[in-house]
Amino acid sequence: MSDRAIRSIAILGGGIVGLSAAAAFARALPQLAITVIETPPDPAALADRLPGSTSAIHRFHASIGLEEQALLRAGAAVPRLGLRFRNWPAGAETWYHVHGEHGAAAGKVAFHQLWARARREGRADAWHLYAAAGVLAEAGKFAHPQPDTPLAAFDYALRLEPGRYRETLATLADRLGVTRRSGTFGSAEQREDGAVAALLLVDGQRIAADLYLDASGPAAPLANLMSQGFEDWGSMLPYHHVEIGEGPASAADPNDTIIGGAQGWQFASPLGARTFLGSVHASPATIDAHSVAIRPGRRSEPWCRNVLALGDAAVALDPLHWPNLHLAQSGIARAIELLPGRDCHPVEIAEYNRRARAEAEQMRDFQVLHYLRTGANTEVPHSLAAMLEQFERRGRFVHQDEDSLLEEVWISALFGLGVLPRDIDPLAAAVPADSAAAGMAGMRSQLARLPAGLPSFGDYLARGGAPAPPRSC
Template sequence: MMPQQRLGRVLVAGGGITGWCAAAALKRRAPFLDVTILSCAPSRHAVADQIACTLPSLLGFQEDLGIGTADGVIRAGSGYRLGTLFTGWSGGMPDYVHAYSRYGASPGATAFHHHWLRAAQDGSAVAFDDHSPAAVMARAGRFAPPTPGTPFGDHEFGLTLDLARHALMLRAFALHVGVHEITGEISGVSLGATGAIASVDLTAGPSLHSDLFVDATGPEATLRNAIDDERDDWSAWLPCDRVLISRTHDEPMVLTTITAHEAGWRWASGVQGGFAYASRAISDGKAARVLRNATGTTADEPIHVRAGTRRQPWRANCVAIGDAATEIEPLEWCNLHLALSAIDRLITMLPGRVAAPVETAEFNRQTLAEAERVRDFLVMHYRTARRGEPLWRDIAAVEPPASLAHTLAQFAERGRLPFYEEETFARDSWVAVLIGQGFLPRRVDPLVSGIPEASARAAMARHAAMIAAEVPKFPTHAAYRAAQMRHLTR
């Protein structure tokens, strides 16, 4: 049998953070590839390239490339994010924090939240996020990296980006490792007899040829749509089809806030404010006034979002990533994360010059599983919210996806959470939102009876008190960033 010819040339189409991440990662982690990026203007509807808040996965992605925290955070003007504060999502219940950390320390073999739920039955439990070191630290506006051997030893953090500076940093890195850059605008895509892309045509300059094409052009999916435009529609579950963004230029916030609104939700991150809304519930003009009243700044034109995903982001010799593959509103900041995950998966499953059908099928299976579980996590917010406005009532009444229905049914009975392949969010994240929104199970797990109630309550109280006592010792977020900057400039 003749050996398959090795993959040689890869063309990444699309500017912005998504495109530069793809080009840099492909060249850095597979240096034998000839990687070219067609750096066309990023789509203004590409949410992954427009939202400043990120999940912790961006830091891990950059570290794999050799971009350390100093370059990826301070020199690019980013701030640290420990989580998100949700306000107004659960009726008259208190605000809650979804932090990227463990919640509580279990006094036994059973997960901590089961002991908390037992205490909550008789009203003796303090707020669930009082047991999260990162959530308490975030509420106090303080920041410290994980400190091994302490309750603050395993929290993760995301970033609040200066988008322009971050894109410039990634571009400089990609060019440094050997990525070739071509600037231009796509005028057309030519297909071969097999249905694969033969060339990408430019408005000026020669056509571009490659073995593999990576489509990072945003929701327009200029390359991938030339093959087909089949996609699943999620708009029945995720209502916000418009996003307004304003630039506020304040100190980045260690705790991003998301405030529910009758037509969607607003957010504030310090460097950026925004309003995600359903166009059927509010006009664009009124939505702009809502955001202007909240931030004092004028928003750009609305971004359009068509919630849904491709079942086959990789078909023939073209792989769609980011908004070219999956469009979702930016609730929980998953847009860029899905792009980075697809890039990692592509590199892990890198084919020969011609991909075998089993390779593309497995890539698509894993990518779809991840996208659908992110969808479930976002839909869960709407499904369990406690608001009385028509939009919220309508969304809560829609039958959820089968996988989410199974998760909610299991949690509603005894607080148990099934875990799926390709999960983005840990069980503690699911629990933090479900409990924060008042979605409590009917019964507690019988295994908690292995620890006497008094002993469990005492252990929980000690843990919460230890967190509360330690947090004031940490610097404020601004002070930590300033100290880090001084260290870098010595």
């Protein structure tokens, strides 16, 4: 190990985010001494409390050596194909947001361009019905992707049981040699240069490390000690309160359900033994332990000197499309990729902060897009306005650097929300409309036959599912 290399890390917060960081650093850099301070849970830490993830969670799990089948057996997770949007926008038909390929390109012409023309002409079904995942989602069926079959080109996320998922991560961290201890943050010793020398816990414990991660939730006492700069997105994201509850077990469903309303929206996420429920509003109906206030925005400098804020300590968004844990685990992977020396040189941490900002802003724009289409009173970020101008003109989507949402994720949302280009791309216009429509009809017919040979989602889970194929890190 270089004499400048980071030798030890202390993580404030023993929830899902903190333990994800511990496992990831321990797996990638086994020579590090890692200590997790399991502080009292913050009820406002949505990344630690909510069941949602994106399909990127598989890459994170592969990087830490966590197998999907182990999660399924432990009751810590079940697959989730997509999000079922009802009344979003108001009065619209139900649509499904799923991951994976939709249709097939015609040479150099993207399928979404051909679909947009056919949709305007009344010759195309809903966008999700040209994707294997969309057809299965609507039929309530599921199968893991199978190479060299029509089921090869789709992806899925995981629906997490937060308590059991945390236990699984804790077991993994223990196996990787991470030290866990309980405690409550009191204060911090700081060096002359302003960096942290040690954490001082209420019970008198002193914990020194080279690098400190604040994964304690939005209160972020350690990160706030270093910098309180915050970019407020309240004018762009209209809903600042989440009511969290649960109901009895519901029928097995490969989708979460999102229901739009005049004053906010609701979600339901079946978790086997219970159904995770929530509503998102501008102001809470009641103030109690189930109500979480959100201040939408991001920490201006998530990495400041030798302190890195992760999860809700770094960025606050509502649960739409489950960005909370996704951004936390993405930030962990980025920190490992860009890990500096013990001096935490400003040039190195500035690059982390640049990338973190770009990713968070893209996720913000993705949420604002949904609210804009409902007619909510929202300020439109310049970056989103520029993207919409390009797409609404000729269906062209320019994917931005550091956007962890794939192009297909954006296009599925745009079409599901009813955004269609005004004009046809010249390359698409060169494809005869009748020929394109016939090809689309053939795709649609082939995909429509997929659900008939598959078990229901409930039966699939009862059988234990099929092993997921290996994922690259």
